[in-house]
Structure formats: C-alpha cells, structure tokens
Amino acid sequence: MMQIMEGSHAVALAVKVARPNVVAAYPITPQTHIVEDISQLIADGDLAAEYVKVESEHSAMSVCIGASATGARTYTATTSQGLALMHEVLFNAAGMRLPIVMTVANRALSAPLNIWNDHQDSISERDSGWIQVYAEDNTEASDMTVQAYKIAEDNRTSIPMMVCMDGYTLTHTYEPIDVLEQDLVDSFLPPYQPIDVLDVDDPKSFGMFADPNYYTEFRFQNHKALEDAETVMTEVSAEFGEIFGRDYGGLIETYRCDDAEYVAVALGSVVGTLKDTVDDLRAQGERVGAIKVRSYRPFPVAEIQSALTGVEAVGVLDRNVSLGFEGALFTDIKASLYGSKSTPNMYGFIAGLGGRDVTKRTFMKMFKKMQTSKAVEESEFSDLKPELLEEV
Amino acid sequence: MENRGETRPLDLFSSGHRACAGCGPALTIQAILRATGAKVFVVSATGCMEVVSSQYPQSAWNVPWIHSLFENSAAVASGIEVALKVLGRSDDGKVVVIAGDGGTVDIGMQAISGMFERGHDICYICYDNEAYMNTGNQRSGSTPYDASTTTSPAGAKSFGNDRPKKDMPAIAAAHGIPYVATTSVGYPKDLTTKVQKGISVDGPAYLQIHAPCNIGWGFDSAKTIEIARLAVETGLWAMYEIVDGKLTNVMKVSKSKPVEEYLKQQRRFAHLFKMPGGEAQIKIIQDKASANVDRLRVIAEEESR
Numbered sequence: 001m002m003q004i005m006e007g008s009h010a011v012a013l014a015v016k017v018a019r020p021n022v023v024a025a026y027p028i029t030p031q032t033h034i035v036e037d038i039s040q041l042i043a044d045g046d047l048a049a050e051y052v053k054v055e056s057e058h059s060a061m062s063v064c065i066g067a068s069a070t071g072a073r074t075y076t077a078t079t080s081q082g083l084a085l086m087h088e089v090l091f092n093a094a095g096m097r098l099p100i101v102m103t104v105a106n107r108a109l110s111a112p113l114n115i116w117n118d119h120q121d122s123i124s125e126r127d128s129g130w131i132q133v134y135a136e137d138n139t140e141a142s143d144m145t146v147q148a149y150k151i152a153e154d155n156r157t158s159i160p161m162m163v164c165m166d167g168y169t170l171t172h173t174y175e176p177i178d179v180l181e182q183d184l185v186d187s188f189l190p191p192y193q194p195i196d197v198l199d200v201d202d203p204k205s206f207g208m209f210a211d212p213n214y215y216t217e218f219r220f221q222n223h224k225a226l227e228d229a230e231t232v233m234t235e236v237s238a239e240f241g242e243i244f245g246r247d248y249g250g251l252i253e254t255y256r257c258d259d260a261e262y263v264a265v266a267l268g269s270v271v272g273t274l275k276d277t278v279d280d281l282r283a284q285g286e287r288v289g290a291i292k293v294r295s296y297r298p299f300p301v302a303e304i305q306s307a308l309t310g311v312e313a314v315g316v317l318d319r320n321v322s323l324g325f326e327g328a329l330f331t332d333i334k335a336s337l338y339g340s341k342s343t344p345n346m347y348g349f350i351a352g353l354g355g356r357d358v359t360k361r362t363f364m365k366m367f368k369k370m371q372t373s374k375a376v377e378e379s380e381f382s383d384l385k386p387e388l389l390e391e392v
Numbered sequence: 393m394e395n396r397g398e399t400r401p402l403d404l405f406s407s408g409h410r411a412c413a414g415c416g417p418a419l420t421i422q423a424i425l426r427a428t429g430a431k432v433f434v435v436s437a438t439g440c441m442e443v444v445s446s447q448y449p450q451s452a453w454n455v456p457w458i459h460s461l462f463e464n465s466a467a468v469a470s471g472i473e474v475a476l477k478v479l480g481r482s483d484d485g486k487v488v489v490i491a492g493d494g495g496t497v498d499i500g501m502q503a504i505s506g507m508f509e510r511g512h513d514i515c516y517i518c519y520d521n522e523a524y525m526n527t528g529n530q531r532s533g534s535t536p537y538d539a540s541t542t543t544s545p546a547g548a549k550s551f552g553n554d555r556p557k558k559d560m561p562a563i564a565a566a567h568g569i570p571y572v573a574t575t576s577v578g579y580p581k582d583l584t585t586k587v588q589k590g591i592s593v594d595g596p597a598y599l600q601i602h603a604p605c606n607i608g609w610g611f612d613s614a615k616t617i618e619i620a621r622l623a624v625e626t627g628l629w630a631m632y633e634i635v636d637g638k639l640t641n642v643m644k645v646s647k648s649k650p651v652e653e654y655l656k657q658q659r660r661f662a663h664l665f666k667m668p669g670g671e672a673q674i675k676i677i678q679d680k681a682s683a684n685v686d687r688l689r690v691i692a693e694e695e696s697r
Contacts, residue, residue: 021475021478021479022471022474022475022478024470024471048478049478050474052470052471052474052510053510054467054470054510055502055503055505055506056502056503058463058464058467058502058503059464059466059467059470059502059503059506060467062460062461062467062503063468063470063471063474065458065460065464065471066435066458066460066467066469066470066471067471067472067475068471068475069458069471069472070433070471070475070476070479070481071479072471072474072475072478074471088461089460089461089464092460092461096460198433198456198457198458198472199456199484200430200431200432200433200455200456200485203430203453203454203455203456204456204457205446205451205453205458206457206458206459207458207459207460208446208449208459209442209446209447209448209459210447210448211448214448214449
C-alpha cells in the first residue's frame with residue numbers, strides 16, 4: 001500500500017513488520033525520529049517488543065548482544081558519534097556471529113561538530129565485520145531493513161548487518177512508500193531460529209578468548225561469512241522481489257552502463273541525482289553511465305570488474321575521506337580493477353561532506369574531468385571553497 | 393578420584409581452570425555458583441576470571457555463560473534479562489554478572505548505573521581484588537589507601553596509592569535498588585546467604601565480595617582466607633547489607649585487631665614498615681579502620697535495640 005511518509009517512519013514501520021523482540025537504542029540526531037516512532041508503536045501496542053532505553057550507544061549494542069545470544073531478534077539505530085562510540089562493540093557482535101540489525105542514519109563525525117549527512121561514520125566501521133548496505137531512497141531503506149534480518153540470520157552468514165541511509169536527506173524526507181504488509185513479511189521472514197543460544201538446559205560459553213592457535217581461524221570464518229553473504233544477499237533480494245515486486249539484483253546497480261565510456265560510482269541517496277545527470281548527458285549524446293554500490297561490505301569485486309572493464313574512465317564520488325590518502329570507495333574501486341584488461345583512467349572526487357549539497361553540477365564536473373583529464377589517476381576535493389581556507 | 397558420596401553438588405565453575413594457586417576470586421566464583429545452583433545465566437566482564445576460565449576450546453563454566461567486553465557486562469546482562477522476559481523464559485533462571493573491581497567501579501560504572509536505574513532483575517556481583525590484576529596489578533578506583541601497585545608504586549616521594557577506596561556499594565545504594573551487600577570470600581556462609589538474597593530479590597542487586605589476590609597483594613598462597621578475614625577483623629573491610637535503602641545486618645567487629653596484622657603480611661604495604669613516615673601512614677589507616685569499627689558497632693547496637 002503506497003503512503004506518503006517520512007523516511008524515518010518508513011523504517012520504523014519496516015522494523016515493526018520484522019517483529020524484533022528487543023530494541024535498544026540511544027537517541028542521536030538525525031536518527032531520533034526512527035526510535036521515537038518505534039517507541040510509539042510499542043506504546044500503542046502495535047509492536048510487541050521490549051525497548052531498552054539505554055544510557056549510551058555502547059550499551060545499546062551491548063544489550064543487543066545479550067538479547068541476541070539469548071535468542072531474541074534485535075534492532076538498534078544510531079549515527080555518527082553514536083556509531084563511533086559503539087566501535088568495539090560492533091567488532092564483538094560480528095565476532096560472536098550475532099545477527100543484529102541496525103539502521104545507520106549517516107552523519108558526519110566531529111570535530112568540528114556537524115549533524116549533517118556524509119558517510120564518514122559507517123565507512124569508518126568498514127572493517128568491523130558487519131554487512132553494510134547503502135539505501136538510495138526510503139523505499140530501499142525500508143525494504144533492506146526487512147531483508148537485513150533474513151540475510152543476517154541465514155546460517156551461511158550469521159553476521160550483523162547495518163542498513164545505511166543518509167541522515168536528513170532520507171531520514172527526514174517525505175516520499176511515497178510501499179508499506180510492507182505484515183502477512184507478506186511473515187511469509188518472507190520466518191521467526192529467528194538460532195543454532196546456539198544461552199540456555200540453562202544446554203549450557204554453552206559465548207565470547208571465549210582464543211590464543212594464537214585459534215584466533216586466525218575465527219577471523220577467517222568471519223571473513224568467509226561476509227564473502228558468502230554476497231550469494232545470500234542476491235538470493236534474498238530475488239525472493240523479496242517475487243513477493244513484493246522489487247528485486248534490487250546483485251550488490252551493485254548499473255544504470256545505462258551498457259555502452260558507456262564514462263561511468264560515475266557512488267553510494268547512497270546521491271545516486272538519484274547521479275542518475276538524473278546521466279539522463280541529461282545521455283540526452284546530449286554523451287555515452288555515460290552510473291553505478292550504485294549497494295553493498296560496501298561485502299565489496300562486490302567481481303560485479304565491479306564486470307561492469308567497468310573496458311570503459312574509458314571511472315569517477316568515484318566519496319562522501320568520506322581516509323585522511324592522508326583518498327576517498328575509501330575510490331581505493332576499493334581501484335583495487336577491484338587492478339590487473340583487469342584495459343584498466344580505465346580513474347578519478348576520485350571527495351564531496352558532500354558534512355551535509356554540503358551534492359548536485360547535478362557536482363556530477364557534471366566529475367564527468368567533465370573524466371572526459372578531459374590527461375592524468376591516469378587523480379583524487380580531489382571537488383566542492384572545496386578555496387576562498388574559505390584562509391578563514392578556517 | 394573416588395566419589396565418596398558427598399552431597400556437594402557438581403562444581404558449576406569446574407576445577408582445571410587456569411587461576412593461580414590461592415586465587416581469592418576463583419574461590420569466590422566457585423562459592424557464588426554453589427549458592428546460585430545451575431539455573432543462572434552468567435555474564436563475565438573481561439578480567440582475570442574471564443581469562444582463566446574460557447580459553448578456547450575449554451570452558452570452566454557449566455552454566456550458560458557470556459563474555460563480551462570489559463565495561464559492558466551490565467548492559468549485556470540487561471539484554472539477556474529483557475530477552476528472557478519477552479521470550480517467556482524468565483523462569484529459566486536469574487541473570488548474574490560477575491566482574492572485577494576494574495570492570496565495576498571504574499570502566500563499567502556507566503553501564504551499571506544504567507542497568508540499576510532501569511530496574512533490571514539482575515544480580516551484579518563484583519569480586520573486589522583491589523586493582524587491575526589481569527593486566528599486572530595496576531591501581532583501580534577500588535585500590536585501598538597506600539597500597540603500592542605498578543601504577544601507584546611506593547617510592548622516595550610516594551607512599552603508594554594516595555586516594556581512598558571508592559565506596560561503590562554506597563553508589564549502588566544511591567540508585568534506590570532493593571538490595572546491596574558486601575561480603576568476603578573469607579566468610580563463605582555469609583557469602584552464600586547474600587548471593588542467595590541477591591538472586592531472589594525482585595530487581596537489581598549489587599554485591600561486592602572482597603577477594604584477596606595473593607599475586608598482586610603479595611602474600612603466601614596458603615593464606616588467602618586468613619588475609620580476607622583479617623581485612624574484616626581489622627575493620628578495613630566492612631560487611632553489611634543495604635535493604636531497600638536501609639543499612640542493616642552489619643557484622644560487628646567485637647575485638648578489632650590492629651591494622652598492622654593485616655598490612656605486614658602483604659608486599660603491597662611493605663614500604664609502610666620501611667619508609668620514613670610510614671608509621672604515620674599506618675596511623676592514618678588505623679584511624680580509618682577504627683572509625684569503621686565504631687560506626688559498625690553503633691549501627692549494630694541501634695539495630696539490636
């Protein structure tokens with residue numbers, strides 16, 4: 001049923017139909033509307049979950065760990081400083097292979113303090129062992145919330161998953177949403193059936209310590225599970241598509257790439273603007289295309305190679321920066337194409353930090369650079385205001 | 393070994409763990425689990441007892457057990473308690489946290505405060521060995537005055553730890569939780585009673601169990617219980633309950649022993665008997681102990697009236 005609603009509300013309703021048993025969250029802008037809406041759903045008796053009103057994000061994730069190990073389906077949401085505060089707990093949840101699902105309402109990291117959107121928060125948790133997907137719009141954020149449980153709880157993965165959606169740009173924006181119906185979700189997502197739980201009748205130890213004889217094998221298994229998640233994610237998307245009519249396909253989405261010479265790559269909500277830019281340039285006869293990277297971890301190397309081999313140039317937009325190097329997605333795209341036949345020229349563009357708008361003009365500039373630059377590889381802050389540098 | 397038909401139940405914290413000979417905390421955990429029985433969910437904080445009991449692929453725990461991180465045990469326990477409730481399994485058993493003083497009075501304080509304030513039905517037990525022993529005897533907020541540790545060493549310009557021990561039971565009680573108690577591994581009967589009260593109360597309970605560490609404190613491994621009892625007999629460790637906010641059941645120290653008897657047996661206080669000015673420091677410690685003894689006597693007498 002299509003309804004116009006705020007992105008946060010769409011996510012709250014998706015959480016509701018996924019039937020979590022335990023929600024633990026700490027409010028932080030711009031995630032607040034999600035947890036407020038979930039609180040109301042519980043208060044109204046529309047969601048039969050326990051909401052633990054924790055004193056920090058560190059405890060939010062810790063509560064999820066305890067609840068998940070006991071056999072409960074769990075949910076939390078955060079952003080920015082809250083995600084950073086969770087840092088060590090994220091690794092712990094993944095290492096214990098607990099299928100916790102979390103929404104990250106992407107926001108910049110301090111200092112300077114900034115409450116607006118970029119991807120520095122979740123990109124900085126790249127190596128935590130969590131699956132990370134980035135939604136382009138609120139329907140995708142809602143759909144991926146339900147899919148996330150099925151992906152995370154699959155015995156082949158059994159790892160936590162974060163659904164990233166751009167703070168404000170998505171969380172606070174009203175869009176038409178196809179609200180997922182409970183009976184259909186119930187047929188898609190079975191109740192959580194963990195293999196190992198904390199049980200007095202069958203006592204097991206969770207979170208043991210492993211010396212050098214065993215540690216590598218635990219890490220390898222965690223790594224393998226993330227790699228295997230690629231298959232699970234594709235299967236789950238197909239199954240979701242059969243029931244709900246929206247199959248997101250693999251871990252990337254290609255847009256008008258078939259005969260494209262110049263392709264721009266991005267994560268998240270800016271992909272909509274990118275697609276519009278591609279349409280405009282196509283109308284002018286330019287052979288351009290776009291790639292939306294849906295999953296940042298696992299990183300879809302084979303799909304990237306297959307989509308980009310043979311193009312003239314690739315431009316990667318990063319709303320993050322690995323300070324002292326370049327945008328993180330740019331690095332990964334380059335690494336994916338290393339050694340492939342006819343490697344394209346590659347350009348990195350860091351833009352849209354701390355809520356600075358990414359517009360068609362940003363992408364026009366990117367394509368212009370791809371089409372005209374003589375350099376084989378280059379990275380730049382593409383929306384920098386040089387006149388401000390002396391001031392700050 | 394031949395089973396001699398003893399009635400003692402199966403050790404839920406089994407022997408074969410890697411704790412040091414004479415370890416007070418290991419005895420404490422064994423006593424705790426004998427008091428609780430098998431129907432408990434145990435959450436351990438990172439620390440000595442976690443490390444000695446859970447080296448993969450061997451576990452000393454014959455109860456469902458989880459260790460997550462250093463400072464988050466109270467939050468992990470909150471998650472278990474809530475999950476049991478929502479899954480209709482609350483009758484399966486009580487959730488018990490077992491953490492050291494570092495994980496409790498210092499780095500874990502925020503999560504504990506949250507757990508108390510939210511009113512979870514959890515019994516939080518701190519085994520207090522008065523320093524960060526797992527990492528090699530560094531000072532914690534629970535280290536007593538003048539103890540020499542690796543980060544509060546005695547030296548020409550230092551008598552060791554220059555701050556008094558943090559009063560965590562008072563902090564716990566300030567949350568208005570129904571049950572707070574202190575006890576000692578030197579008094580297993582008292583320990584058992586208090587653990588059983590702690591797990592039977594409805595809501596959060598906090599227990600702090602004094603548990604000497606022979607390695608960190610520097611005493612003969614055969615004397616763990618003797619040292620634990622001396623701490624009580626000198627008045628340096630007080631045993632009491634705070635039930636619904638009221639201090640009660642204080643253990644009166646009828647004939648208190650001088651603190652020297654406790655201090656002189658431990659390497660961590662050895663400097664006080666050698667350094668110039670050490671005598672005055674011992675006097676400060678004695679005054680503290682005497683004040684404790686007097687305070688406990690007054691409360692006990694008031695109660696018996």
